[in-house]
Amino acid sequence: MIRVDDWVTTDDLNLEPEALLAVKELSNTMVEAGPGAGKTELLSQKTNFLFNTRLCPEPKRILAVSFKKDAAANLLNRVVLRNKPEFSIRFTSKTFDSFAKSLFDRFRNGLPSEWYLSQDYTIDLTERSLKEICSQYGVHANRQEEMNNFKSEFFPLNGQEMSDRARSIWDGMLVGANGQSILTFSMINWLVIVLLKNNPKIVRAIQNTYSHVFVDEFQDTTTLQYELLKECFFHSESTVTVVGDSHQKIMGWAGALDNAFEEFSNDFNPSRYILVFNRRSNKKIQNLLWHFNQTSVAPELPFENRGRLEAWSFSNDIEEAMEVAKQIKKLIDNGMPPNEICLLVKQTPYRYIDKLDEAFKVYGIRIRDEGNYQDLLKENISILILNVLKAAMRIDYAVSWQKIFELKMEFSGENLSVSNKQYERILRSAKSFINNVSAELHHVAVPDDLYTLFQNIINYFDVRMIQAKFIEYSDIRYLEQISEELNSCLFEYFLQEQNWEKAIRMISGEGIVPLMTIHKSKGLEFHTVFLIDLSDSSFWSYRDEPIEAKAALFVAISRAKENFFCTLSTTRHNRTQCKSLISEFYEVMMNSGLVDFIRFS
Incomplete structure (x- = not known):
């Protein structure tokens, strides 16, 4: 065992002072960290600290929950790298969906009888079945705002009553098809909350298993996920650490809490730490990020001319695809691994991949829609x-x-x-x-x-x-x-x-340039990033959610370590495009003096 005061970071890594304090914090902790600040490294070092000092004694475990599968996998890989095998096997890294499902499958017999479902159930990954039943009861499930409003009726919390309409939809899903119940992950999450409220012994068993809990990308936590976290660990001896960045909150459309950090602060009374160092991006990119997010936390950095920041405009998307492919060919010829380059789009990669793939084939480069893999x-x-x-x-x-x-x-x-x-x-x-x-x-x-x-x-x-x-x-x-x-x-x-x-x-992605949505890129980093189609049509959500749309651009830029390019095509899919709605984005880039604007004709 190592004394708390004698513990040092594993592999002689240097953490910024605030990060080191957060690692050694013994109470509930809230860490706000910008892009490239080393959130994954902080949690892996905290794991090492807790195991080696026996603050997490055997057989206790550490639970880490993340919003995305790749974030959970990346954190687990880092923990394995930084810890002895006998320690890392006591570290559990899951998505919220996986954590909820594991509790549900293990303890579902503790549900009240009114929520009976078939022994074998099907998971409705796309929520198609739920939407079909909702439409029968007058809920237009394809209208995101209407569906989000209905969810508070469908998933009542904190003593709220479930409406008759919502109960009928639940019954339809529980009866399912051919006698087999159909559940979405959100339904499983809600049922687990019901289960835990009715079975305090199960709650105590969870708390006795996990002495420490980490929540990664906390800004994207949904209302249901946060209620599950509270149901498991609120007012317990388990210590909860959350990390995230409110400026990267881009999952509001999926039900992310509006003020996650404020709610956690009120409920768990945590010690608060703010990390400001960006260890990923060069200073030029960091300066651009600062212009998009001017706060007193991180002042502008000294000017550095390394790296390229460029906004490209084209007459059509065919010319755009050819120029992007040409530039990537140059990078690869100069020794850049293709998987260190990333193509980002705001949504629907399938609408872009055909023209991009055709152009990339001319230069002998492979790309793929990473969402499929x-x-x-x-x-x-x-x-x-x-x-x-x-x-x-x-x-x-x-x-x-x-x-x-x-x-x-x-x-x-x-x-x-x-x-x-x-x-x-x-x-x-x-x-x-x-x-x-x-x-x-x-x-x-x-x-x-x-x-x-x-x-x-x-x-x-x-x-x-x-x-x-x-x-x-x-x-x-x-x-x-x-x-x-x-x-x-x-x-x-x-x-x-x-x-x-x-x-x-x-x-495994070697030798291939990935194409993915900005949402899918969360937690990843690349030497060079191309954001395809920075236009009103792709960032249409700016009209209703300007803060979240701006956060999406912030995330896209912050994936880049050295170079960032964004493109705009006057015509795409035979339709005229413009940038009047998101003119603020281009004004910030222009006023920063950091971005070169290039018109290809």
């Missing part, structure tokens, strides 16, 4: 299978081998002591298994062969152990669904390349 690749079963395949093909071998071997040791109930005879046995078994996977992979000829190999991998680790560690797979059908999706995507890449190493690298 991002969630799939962050699934724990996908990570496990791909790590096995990477080890078999000697791709990032040291990292992939370590992850699968440590997982096998954990599932075997063994510690990592080299003196343990069981260690040597498992080591030989794992090496033999990887060699067998390598041999089998080279004999895969059709998708069914690949799926059989996936099943062999799952069986080697034992599906029951996988379900115990990753509770989201307690319903075996979900595990099978993800495995089938991964199988389909990976085999498609193999058909293109006729080479398994290339296929595995490509599905």
Whole structure:
């Protein structure tokens, strides 16, 4: 055990003074941190601090909940990097949806009888079934504002009564199709709140399990998610730390709290810390961000001419696509990995990808809509299978081998002591298994062969152990669904390349320029960012939600480490575009004196 006063950051990392104070804070904590301030690193260091000082003693655990799968996965990876294996296995990183579902699947029998549902239920990922039933009761589910207003009726909290209309819709979902209940993740969240209110023993069990709780990207927390957090840990001995940035709040359309930090401050009485250093972006980009968010917290930085900030305008989107592809080709030819470059759009990437892909093919560059892969690749079963395949093909071998071997040791109930005879046995078994996977992979000829190999991998680790560690797979059908999706995507890449190493690298994103929405880019960083279509038509939400639209642009710029480009096309999809609604954005860039405006003709 290390004394609190003797603890130092792992790997000799230097944290800014406020960050170090937040790491060592023993009470509830609220950390407001701008882009590139190192929120993930702060939480990983705090994990190391809590475990090594025994402030989180065995068998207690640390729970981290995030809004997005990739944020949860990134935090877990950083914690594994900064901590001993015997510590990192006591760290649980989940999305709010996954956390709520794990509680629901484990304790659902404690629900009041009026909320009875079938033993097997289906998750309505797109909320299509819910919208269909809502429309039968006069709720126009495709009108976002109307649907958001209805949710307070559909998910009553704090003693509010549920309307007859809402109850009828609930009944329709619980009856479901063919006797199988249908639930959205928000419905699961609300049912868990009901469950916990009626079962204080379950609440105490949760609190006894998790001595410390982290909430990442707290500004995007929804009302239901915050109520779940309070139901679990309000007025408890568990310590809660939230981190986020109110200037990056871009999930209001999805029900994010209007004033999350203020509510947390009132409810949990936390110590407050503000991080101002941006360790990601160069000073030129930081200065531009400051112009978009002028506060007394972070003054302008000294001028630095490194990096490019440019606003491009074109006659049409074909010329735009060709110029973007041309510039990216230059970056790649100068040694830039394609996955260090990102194409961002405000929404609907499918409306842009055809013309971009056509132009990029001229220069021999691959792009893909990352929205089709991002969630799939962050699934724990996908990570496990791909790590096995990477080890078999000697791709990032040291990292992939370590992850699968440590997982096998954990599932075997063994510690990592080299003196343990069981260690040597498992080591030989794992090496033999990887060699067998390598041999089998080279004999895969059709998708069914690949799926059989996936099943062999799952069986080697034992599906029951996988379900115990990753509770989201307690319903075996979900595990099978993800495995089938991964199988389909990976085999498609193999058909293109006729080479398994290339296929595995490509599905992992190597050698490909990603195209994604600004929302999907949260928590990510790239050397160079191209924001395609900075226009009224893509930022139409500015009319009703100017603060959130501005936050979206702030997020887009802050993903860039060195270069940021934005584009505007006078015509797109044979329609005229303008920038009068969002003229403020262009005025800020112009007045900053940092952005070069270039007209291509």
